[in-house]
Amino acid sequence: MAKIKQNNYVLFFYNDSKKWLAKISKNEQLHTHIGVIKHSDAIGKEYGSRLVTNKDKYVYLFEPTIHDFVMKIQHGTQIVYPKDLGYIVARTGLTSGQKVVEIGTGSGSLTSFLAGIVRSRGHVYTYDVEPKFMKIAEKNIKKAGMSKYITMNELDLKKAKKLPHSEVDLVVVDLGDPWNVVPQARKMLKGSGGFVAICPTMNQLEKLVSVLVQNEFSDIECTEQILRHIEAREGKTRHSFRGIGHTAYLAYARKAFFGKKSAKKSRKVKTKTVSKNKVYSSKK
Structure with a gap:
């Protein structure tokens, strides 16, 4: 006991x-x-x-549980709610031993939740540029008992000349402009690795998906998780009038290889061959 x-x-x-x-x-x-x-x-x-x-x-x-810590932590920024956290883990297939990069630490709630999944053989590397929020996140992560599985870094990956990771399993982005780190995320991910972004508005979602396609991501899925609480009481069960409404939209995608380079190479070879034939025909 x-x-x-x-x-x-x-x-x-x-x-x-x-x-x-x-x-x-x-x-x-x-x-x-x-x-x-x-x-x-x-x-x-x-x-x-x-x-x-x-x-x-x-x-x-x-x-x-990690759910309790997420809901009770100090909020320096908007947190990602459990209904969204659960779907992220289910959709990405996140499991123990995997390597995760988080861009945008925020309050550390998502960071702690991810660490709770990948421990004890995995690790979460989280990046932010706001020292004030990072101090709050550090306190929350410690409170949740996840410090051992998380490495915090104050670094703007948008401007980083050299990316600190490669072959990671998942990149999670919680920024107002997630499309600006898509190229960096791609370079850090392994082939078929997962990408997730939390977007408050549909306008952000639309712009992000366009950039994901440009950067050769596939299996793109955009969702909103709706959760309804039920007050179950004998003879008078009904849905609760208290609840959480819209929290965020989620965008999921996987790193793919569209074959653009090989296609360009193929077109060049074909053009060169046709050109030679034309020259040959001209001489003949």
Whole structure:
């Protein structure tokens, strides 16, 4: 049985809209509308147990998942929501041991989620140009326990003269102008490697896809993930009036080889042969 210890993280769960993520410290107390939750009362208990507050309300002691960390982290920028995170992993086939490059660290939520998938043999290399946001992301990544599997870099890959990686499995882009790093992403990816970009608007999506085609990407797919919560109660189940609406559009593509170079070479050879025939015919 996993027992809660000092410095462990615990999700104090009351209901779906009232839950608190905390690092256990025996001298700390959490003051809420349902009463005072003493950290010391959680120490030694098994995850899944429950505590009773001084207002006779109870909370469950859950072991936080990466989903909990993503939803409870400090937001310096807009986060990528779990409904989108799940689809990214499913569509790309991301798995343990793979190498990922992320362009645009943001708050570190996507970074942490990706690291949680590729660990313990894989690694995520993330790049950003905003020191302020990177400090927030570093704190969030550490909180999620993913520091070991993530390398953070302050570098603008748009301007990089030499790209730091090659033969990576996946490049994920979370920028306002993702099309500007498509050529760089292509150079870093292995053949058939995956590319994913998070786009807030359809205009961005349209421009991005055009550039992806120009840079010889195929299997291009653009999606929006819609998630509806259901309030399941005996005799009166219905969809929830509370929910998350539009968050982002996702663009997925794979590095391909269109054969443009070989086609050009073939045309040149054919033209040269025709030219010789014409000259020969002229002399004859």
